[in-house]
Amino acid sequence: MALGLCITAFCVMTACSSTPKNQGTAKKSLSDTDEQIFLGDGIKKNYDPNVIMKRGEAFFEKEEYAEAIVEYTHFLDLHRTHVLASYATFRIGESQIKMAKGIQRDPSPIQKAIEAFEKLRKDFPGSRYDGPALQKIQECHDLLAQTHLFVGEFYYRRGSYLAAAHRFEEIVKLYPDKAVAPDALYFLALSYHDMGADDWASEKLTLLAEKYPSSAHSSEGKSLLAKIGGATPATLVAKNVEPAAPAAQSAAPPSREQPSLAAGLIPSAPIESFRLPSATALRQSFVSCRLGAWC
Numbered sequence: 001m002a003l004g005l006c007i008t009a010f011c012v013m014t015a016c017s018s019t020p021k022n023q024g025t026a027k028k029s030l031s032d033t034d035e036q037i038f039l040g041d042g043i044k045k046n047y048d049p050n051v052i053m054k055r056g057e058a059f060f061e062k063e064e065y066a067e068a069i070v071e072y073t074h075f076l077d078l079h080r081t082h083v084l085a086s087y088a089t090f091r092i093g094e095s096q097i098k099m100a101k102g103i104q105r106d107p108s109p110i111q112k113a114i115e116a117f118e119k120l121r122k123d124f125p126g127s128r129y130d131g132p133a134l135q136k137i138q139e140c141h142d143l144l145a146q147t148h149l150f151v152g153e154f155y156y157r158r159g160s161y162l163a164a165a166h167r168f169e170e171i172v173k174l175y176p177d178k179a180v181a182p183d184a185l186y187f188l189a190l191s192y193h194d195m196g197a198d199d200w201a202s203e204k205l206t207l208l209a210e211k212y213p214s215s216a217h218s219s220e221g222k223s224l225l226a227k228i229g230g231a232t233p234a235t236l237v238a239k240n241v242e243p244a245a246p247a248a249q250s251a252a253p254p255s256r257e258q259p260s261l262a263a264g265l266i267p268s269a270p271i272e273s274f275r276l277p278s279a280t281a282l283r284q285s286f287v288s289c290r291l292g293a294w295c
Helices: 002-029 049-061 065-078 085-099 108-123 130-157 161-174 181-195 198-211 218-227 279-285
Strands: none
Touching (some): 049 065, 085 130, 108 130, 130 181, 161 181, 181 218, 198 218
């Protein structure tokens, strides 16, 4: 009898002493958030806007951004006219930015963030998050421009000058006002120079000197321009100019030199037909990339 009472008393004491410890561990694992939003009957809570928003915020605070996006999206699916709908959309964009791994990695989260912020400005015009969303869009485009430059420099160092030129051309076309634009223009000229297209390189170096005279590569650009001649690019020759008549003593018209071009970049043609390739032409020539799965 005495032995039974002792065992009973020991079990009660053990249970009492272990209960606070388990509760403390549960609260700590939820980062001091209200764990009740994750527990209990989920049917009703899956429709309650306050509970859904709390779950999204809890995941965001714990840096579980994919789960947070699921909750914010669920909130918008059920409560698009709610007072917090614009906030939920803004949080989706923020979560996408948090999921980005830097300019060296896949930029798709940055692109999805831009989509979220643009959707916010379209669906909730004049909201308190309109200004911050516009600022975030600019920050995202800065990151995309830096990513293009990083990938372009990667290709340039590997000697893949055509692929590098494609990246630098994208920056010059899409982000001419970004901080990386002068660097992109300089490396674009270098890429053309290394491909043997000094006429195109000269044109880009002239543009660099005129548009970005104080850039970090300004002096290097001027030196390279002087090295390759710095004359008016052959691509600017008028297409319809008639050649001068040959002298009477000549049996055939004088030969013309073709401008230096990268082998295989464009087919042989008269000098009048050469033009700087468009970004579309470069994009069509660019067939593969070797940096991860994104190109």
